[in-house]
């Protein structure tokens with residue numbers, strides 16, 4: 001931890017992408033609860049941002065649109081905590097998914113996330129005292145869940161980019177953290193009959209990990225269990241996911 005910047009949520013100015021529903025909406029609530037000074041609630045359709053808290057600033061942002069990223073970075077020039085939450089799961093099985101479906105997942109989960117990081121770098125670099133980025137990845141970043149193989153590939157690529165950015169950004173006093181949730185009870189996996197954690201619990205645990213400065217955040221019981229297995233044996237982790 002020595003020499004590393006650790007974000008205090010209290011008083012921070014946060015931006016959450018994809019904040020109109022699911023985990024993003026829960027992250028906005030958790031940030032307010034934890035004392036954030038301002039939260040930019042970014043969404044493709046800002047009319048779907050419903051919070052009435054005066055600290056919430058709705059912000060139009062489709063992460064696949066470079067001109068919207070540039071406009072958001074101009075409008076939200078005081079961000080100190082950027083949470084890249086927006087994501088899609090379109091492509092399912094790699095043998096049956098169309099290339100277009102896989103490209104959709106990569107467009108948002110990989111290239112959109114990277115483009116938001118790049119667009120906000122000048123903002124984060126001038127944050128007084130330091131800044132933090134959280135990339136919401138997935139347990140599927142660490143080993144493929146074959147039923148969602150295309151999505152897993154996109155989340156693995158986004159993890160690789162997160163690792164690539166880490167040493168680059170640390171020199172600029174920007175920490176980049178990765179969250180690896182297991183299944184969350186949101187629209188994304190509504191058709192999967194598996195145990196899921198509530199978005200509120202995952203959001204609180206992500207912020208707790210940020211406050212501890214954890215590079216790798218495992219924010220729910222399944223994530224902690226699988227994270228421990230991954231640390232011990234990536235091969236056993238792969239086999240466990242393959243048999244689900």
Ligand SMILES: NC(=O)c1ccc[n+]([C@@H]2O[C@H](COP(=O)([O-])OP(=O)(O)OC[C@H]3O[C@@H](n4cnc5c(N)ncnc54)[C@H](OP(=O)(O)O)[C@@H]3O)[C@@H](O)[C@H]2O)c1
Nearest residue numbers: 018022023044062063085086087138181183184186187188
């Ligand atoms: N649910 C899970 O089991 C699970 C597990 C691990 C990780 N995750 C990750 O958690 C994050 C949140 O997912 P969720 O479960 O909350 O899913 P969700 O309920 O489907 O919500 C996805 C959010 O991302 C937004 N989004 C999608 N593409 C976007 C784009 N190009 N630009 C801006 N916003 C975009 C959506 O906006 P619209 O309303 O406009 O579509 C929506 O707000 C994702 O990164 C996901 O991969 C989810």
